[in-house]
Amino acid sequence: MTQKKRGFLMALWDFFCSLKLSIFTLIMLAVTSIIGTVLQQNQTKEQYLHVFSPKTYAILDKMQMFDMYHSTWFIGLLMLFCVNLICCSIKRLPRVWKIVTKPTLVPSQAVLDAFPNTVERTVRGSLSEIRPRMEVFVKDNFAATRSTETDDGVYLYAEKNKYARFGVYVTHMSILIIFTGAIIGNVFGYKAYVNIPEGGSIDKVWLRSGEPVDLGFKVTCEAFSVSYYPDSQRPKEYKSILTVEEDGVVVVDKRPIIVNDPMTHNGITFYQSNFGPAGSEIMTVKAKLRGEDKAQVYTLRRGEKAQLPDGTSITAADFTTSYRNFGPAARLNVRKQGEDEISVIVFKNFPEFDQQRKGTYLFSLEDFTQRYYTGLQATKDPGVWVVWLGCTLMVIGSLIAFFVSHQRMWVVLREKDGKVQVRLVGTAHRNQPAYELYFDKLKEAFNKHLA
Amino acid sequence: MTSGSYFNIVTISYFASMVLFIAFLATKSFGVARLATWVAILGFILQTVGIGLRWYETYQIPGGAGYAPMSNLYESVVFFSWTILLIYLLIEWKYKQKAVGAFVLPFAFLAMSWAQLSLDSSIAPLVPALQSNWLTYHVITCFLGYAAFAVACGVSIMYLIKVGREEDVGRGKAGGVLSLFPSAKILDDLNYKAIMIGFPLLSIGIITGAAWANYAWGTYWSWDPKETWSLIVWFIYAAFLHARITRGWAGRRAAILSIIGFAATIFCYLGVNLLLSGLHSYGS
Numbered sequence: 055m056t057q058k059k060r061g062f063l064m065a066l067w068d069f070f071c072s073l074k075l076s077i078f079t080l081i082m083l084a085v086t087s088i089i090g091t092v093l094q095q096n097q098t099k100e101q102y103l104h105v106f107s108p109k110t111y112a113i114l115d116k117m118q119m120f121d122m123y124h125s126t127w128f129i130g131l132l133m134l135f136c137v138n139l140i141c142c143s144i145k146r147l148p149r150v151w152k153i154v155t156k157p158t159l160v161p162s163q164a165v166l167d168a169f170p171n172t173v174e175r176t177v178r179g180s181l182s183e184i185r186p187r188m189e190v191f192v193k194d195n196f197a198a199t200r201s202t203e204t205d206d207g208v209y210l211y212a213e214k215n216k217y218a219r220f221g222v223y224v225t226h227m228s229i230l231i232i233f234t235g236a237i238i239g240n241v242f243g244y245k246a247y248v249n250i251p252e253g254g255s256i257d258k259v260w261l262r263s264g265e266p267v268d269l270g271f272k273v274t275c276e277a278f279s280v281s282y283y284p285d286s287q288r289p290k291e292y293k294s295i296l297t298v299e300e301d302g303v304v305v306v307d308k309r310p311i312i313v314n315d316p317m318t319h320n321g322i323t324f325y326q327s328n329f330g331p332a333g334s335e336i337m338t339v340k341a342k343l344r345g346e347d348k349a350q351v352y353t354l355r356r357g358e359k360a361q362l363p364d365g366t367s368i369t370a371a372d373f374t375t376s377y378r379n380f381g382p383a384a385r386l387n388v389r390k391q392g393e394d395e396i397s398v399i400v401f402k403n404f405p406e407f408d409q410q411r412k413g414t415y416l417f418s419l420e421d422f423t424q425r426y427y428t429g430l431q432a433t434k435d436p437g438v439w440v441v442w443l444g445c446t447l448m449v450i451g452s453l454i455a456f457f458v459s460h461q462r463m464w465v466v467l468r469e470k471d472g473k474v475q476v477r478l479v480g481t482a483h484r485n486q487p488a489y490e491l492y493f494d495k496l497k498e499a500f501n502k503h504l505a
Numbered sequence: 506m507t508s509g510s511y512f513n514i515v516t517i518s519y520f521a522s523m524v525l526f527i528a529f530l531a532t533k534s535f536g537v538a539r540l541a542t543w544v545a546i547l548g549f550i551l552q553t554v555g556i557g558l559r560w561y562e563t564y565q566i567p568g569g570a571g572y573a574p575m576s577n578l579y580e581s582v583v584f585f586s587w588t589i590l591l592i593y594l595l596i597e598w599k600y601k602q603k604a605v606g607a608f609v610l611p612f613a614f615l616a617m618s619w620a621q622l623s624l625d626s627s628i629a630p631l632v633p634a635l636q637s638n639w640l641t642y643h644v645i646t647c648f649l650g651y652a653a654f655a656v657a658c659g660v661s662i663m664y665l666i667k668v669g670r671e672e673d674v675g676r677g678k679a680g681g682v683l684s685l686f687p688s689a690k691i692l693d694d695l696n697y698k699a700i701m702i703g704f705p706l707l708s709i710g711i712i713t714g715a716a717w718a719n720y721a722w723g724t725y726w727s728w729d730p731k732e733t734w735s736l737i738v739w740f741i742y743a744a745f746l747h748a749r750i751t752r753g754w755a756g757r758r759a760a761i762l763s764i765i766g767f768a769a770t771i772f773c774y775l776g777v778n779l780l781l782s783g784l785h786s787y788g789s
Contacts, residue, residue, distance in 0.1 A: 073751045077744050084740035084769075091730040091781055123728045236726070245723065283630050284567050292633055313633035314721045325723045326633075433723035441725060445712040452708060456701045487694065 070141040079135045086131065090122045136233060139226045147223055153460075154216045159202045160209045161464060166479050171493040174477045177504050181208060181469040184504075188465050188476060191503050195496060196463055207468035218458035219483060224451030231444030238437030250275035250294075251332035251427040259322075259432040269322060269432075272299040276308055278329055278428040287376075292326050294428040311430075321434055328429035335373045337384050338420040339400065344413070351420065365391040366415065373422065380404065384419045459484040476504060508562055508574075509626055511555030512583060516621050518548025519586070519614040526607035530682045538603040542594075545610065549590045556587060563628055572631050575644040578778070579624040584644065585774070586616035588652035592702065596656055600695060602687045608659030639717030647710030647735075651770050653703030654742070657696050658767035661760035664692040668757060693756055696763050697749055704742050711735050730781040734773035741766040 069075060093114075094101075102111050102120065118125030158165070166172070177184060185201070185208055192199045192212050199210040246259035246267055255274040258266040276295040283290050291312055298306035298319050311317045316325045334356035341362055342349035352360040354370035361367055369387040377383035381403040389395040398417055401407050405418040460483040468475045478500055482489035525541030528534075556574060564571035574580045593609045596602075620626070631640075667686045687695070714732070719725040726732060745762040748754035 073747055076747050077751065077754070080740045080744035080747065084737045084744070087733050087737050087740070090728060091733045091777070095728065123733075288629065289632055290630065291636075314637040314639075316720065316723065323723055325721070327722075431723050435723075438719065438725065442716070445715070449705060449709055449712065452705045456705065 067141070067145075070137055071145045072138075073142075075134075075138050076142070079131065079138060083131055083135065086122070086128060089119065093119060093122075095123070096121055132233070136230060139229060143223055143226055150219045150223070154219050157211060157213060157216075157462070159200060159211045160204055166464065166466070166477070169479050169481045171480045171490060172477065173497045173500055174475065175501065175504050176473050176475045178473055180472075181467055181474055184474040184476065185210075185467055187503070188467065191500065192463060192465060195499060196461070199465070207466055210465035210467070211463070213460065213462045215458050215460050218454055218460045221451050221454030221456075221458065224447055225455055226451075228444045228446075228448035228451055231447060232441050233444075235437040235440030235442075235444055238440055239435040240437075243433070243435040243437060246432045247327070247429065248273075248432060249330075249427045249429050252276070252278050252425050254332075254427075255299075259430075267432075269320075270300075271305070271320065273297070273324070273430075274299070275428050278426040280329065280426075292329060294326055294329075294430070296324065321436065323433050323435075325431040325433065326428070327431040329426050330429065332425045332427035335422050335424045337370050337373055337422045339368065339370065339384065339386065340405075340418045340420045341368065342416045342418075344416055362415065364414075368417070371397070375424065377401070382419065382422055384422070386417055388413075388415070388417070390414070459489070461489070506558075508555045508559035509621075511551050511558060512617065512621055515548045515552040515555060515586075516614065516617040518544055518551065519590075519610055519617055522548060522606070523610035523614050526603070526610055530604060530607055530685055533685060535603075538606075541606055541610075542597065542603065545590060545606065546594065549587070549594060552583070552587050552590070556583065559628070563630075566628050566630065570630060570636075572635075573641040573644075574628075575648075576631055576635055576640065577625070577629070579620050579626045581644065581648070581774075582616050582620040582624060585648050585651060586613040586620075588648045589613040589616070589655050592649065592652040592656050592699070596695070596699065600691075600698075602691065602695065604685045604687065605656070605660055605663065605695070608663050609656050612655045612659065634721060637717060637721065639713060639720065643710060643713040643717055646706050646713055650703045650706035650710050651774060653699045653706060654738075654763075654767045654770050657699035657703065657763045660692055660696045660699060661763040663687075664689060664696060664760040665757065665764075667692060668760075689756070693759065696760060700742055700745060700763065700766075704739075704746065707735070707739055707742065711739060731773065731777045734769070734777050738766060738769045738773050741769055 097120065099111070102114075106114065114120065118127065122128055188210060189199050189201065192210060197212040197214050199212045202209045202211070244261055244267060246261050248256050248259040250256050250273065252275055255272050257269050257272045259269060260266055274297045276297055278292075278294045280292055281290045282288060293310050293312045295308050295310050296306065296317060297304060297308055306317070306319060309317050311324060311326050313326045316323050318324075337354050337356075339352050339354060339360075340349050341352065350362065352368070354360060354368075356370055356373055359367055359369045367389050370384060371387045372385040373383070375382050377399070380401050383399055383401045386398045386400060387395050388398050398408060398411065398413070400417050400419040402419045402422065408417045461480065462482075463478070463480045466475075466477040466479075478496075480489070480493050480496065522541050522545040525537055525544060529538040529541055559574040559580070560571070563574060575584050589609065589612055593606065593613075597606065663686055667683055668689050670683055671689065686692070711732075714735070715725040718727070718732075741762065745759060745766060748762060749759050
């Protein structure tokens with residue numbers, strides 16, 4: 055390799071390791087992410103053409119703006135972010151590893167002089183007398199010491215929280231782990247939907263693309279219900295009761311699932327997603343002859359017809375669970391023999407309502423049953439645990455990186471003419487101001503100890 | 506007394522405290538500053554009682570199953586001002602820089618007066634999607650993070666004023682009101698400290714949100730505008746943290762990034778709900 059080429063490669067390497075690139079990528083990610091929050095994503099072409107001219111649409115489409123978070127350029131930016139993370143870790147980690155595993159027990163004079171927190175004192179006595187005193191002092195005030203004897207004197211070394219140095223790298227790695235989890239989920243997982251009517255069963259779910267996925271087991275919706283808060287239209291709970299069968303054997307029996315409480319079976323999680331009416335409602339209509347106590351009760355599906363004893367026919371024409379705040383209501387088409395058909399509205403909550411019509415028969419809606427279907431989302435994501443692992447590491451890593459500091463201390467003892475020169479040097483790898491305060495107090499203790 | 510009347514007194518307290526902190530800058534009287542802090546503490550205690558009372562009130566409405574009062578815009582704004590005070594009082598207690606109060610209390614006062622004057626304070630039971638303990642964890646961590654960013658923003662504004670004036674006056678120390686400001690170095694450090702508190706909280710807030718989304722909807726991330734904006738905020742403060750250790754980026758640029766970060770935070774909190782569409786519609 056030529057000198058020039060090596061120089062270029064080194065420059066490229068430095069570029070991928072640099073903090074400037076990190077700052078640039080972070081800011082670029084922040085700025086470009088805004089686009090997708092302003093421009094609605096993943097709409098249909100028609101919806102976009104409603105807003106944009108065909109020319110603008112073509113340009114934006116070409117730039118993958120309509121699905122920008124999955125666009126080549128956005129993924130590229132995320133990859134640049136990852137490459138930057140990996141490179142800077144590769145560059146810095148070996149040095150940090152050395153600091154943690156092979157501490158400098160005997161630093162050079164120049165290294166010691168570079169640390170701002172230092173105190174020195176010369177005391178009468180011999181090395182063999184002062185050394186244990188200083189070992190005790192450092193142990194009591196900081197941490198246990200390791201001693202090294204050199205021609206130059208004795209060096210004591212002590213340290214605390216050395217693993218704090220890894221906090222930053224754990225945080226960086228956690229981001230890569232989260233991305234890995236997301237990729238696993240995208241490749242090996244899926245997100246699908248299925249509607250099951252009450253009483254019905256399914257053994258497949260459908261992807262957004264319309265493609266079916268075999269579950270390998272059978273899911274039955276035993277029942278679905280919606281409940282509301284008293285005197286309001288505010289929903290309180292959507293609940294499906296599910297039963298799972300494998301090869302004809304019930305493995306999950308009548309498990310209720312609600313929003314915020316999904317069911318997982320064989321790695322596939324079912325979420326309560328939506329619901330709707332399945333088939334026609336069954337109405338129980340009471341018909342009473344005016345002035346008599348006896349009444350007939352008819353159970354009718356929507357559209358079904360019944361014959362009253364006098365030949366009058368009623369048809370359950372329509373039904374709603376809520377008619378203008380009056381609650382459940384049904385519309386009956388009533389045809390008396392030889393007369394025109396009339397419409398009668400009956401309410402479940404107001405059985406006397408039909409009184410005012412003054413007809414031969416008094417109709418009321420006794421009850422109704424509405425069959426629903428439940429809409430479930432079925433998700434398989436084998437990567438989700440990797441994502442949570444990454445998230446946990448990120449929190450732990452960043453807390454360590456921010457709040458724990460690796461502190462080191464050296465004591466250099468030199469014997470000279472019946473006196474010992476004692477030099478104490480301390481350093482912390484972060485939060486210098488707080489460490490300075492700590493060291494000022496330590497200085498006082500040091501002077502008192504040697505006085 | 507209802508929680509609403511407590512919150513009215515709280516609003517007045519924060520207003521009084523804010524005025525006192527500003528008076529402190531003008532009078533340079535530390536007695537005034539101490540009074541300002543005590544009024545703020547009083548307001549904070551009353552607000553704590555008020556939030557507790559509102560929590561109790563959620564059990565009293567018909568059919569009310571009770572919920573932590575952080576579920577609609579009104580409750581979240583009240584809670585936001587509570588977290589601002591919490592973080593501010595902790596920082597004041599630890600770093601003893603009273604002038605900062607004049608730049609942080611206004612955020613708390615604005616939030617409270619907006620909530621009390623124009624937001625709907627009615628208590629409504631939770632819709633199914635919000636019935637989850639994740640709601641509480643998610644909201645508490647997010648808002649503690651936001652509050653730390655609010656303090657950082659106040660400190661950054663002070664930094665820019667201080668540095669700007671020092672440059673105007675030449676290299677000497679700025680006099681007048683600014684003499685009560687902490688030194689530029691301390692302000693820069695406080696800015697960093699506040700963001701250091703806020704960033705992990707925001708991260709936890711995003712993670713608890715993702716965990717909840719996964720639990721309720723089966724997707725931990727769907728690029729919903731609220732999610733995306735929280736990530737934008739995260740990117741900005743991550744850039745800030747890296748900028749601070751880069752030569753030429755500490756000081757003024759870091760302060761500007763911190764202010765941009767808080768603007769993005771506010772947009773994430775309010776702008777997304779008021780201007781964009783998505784999952785976080787505060788149940789309305």
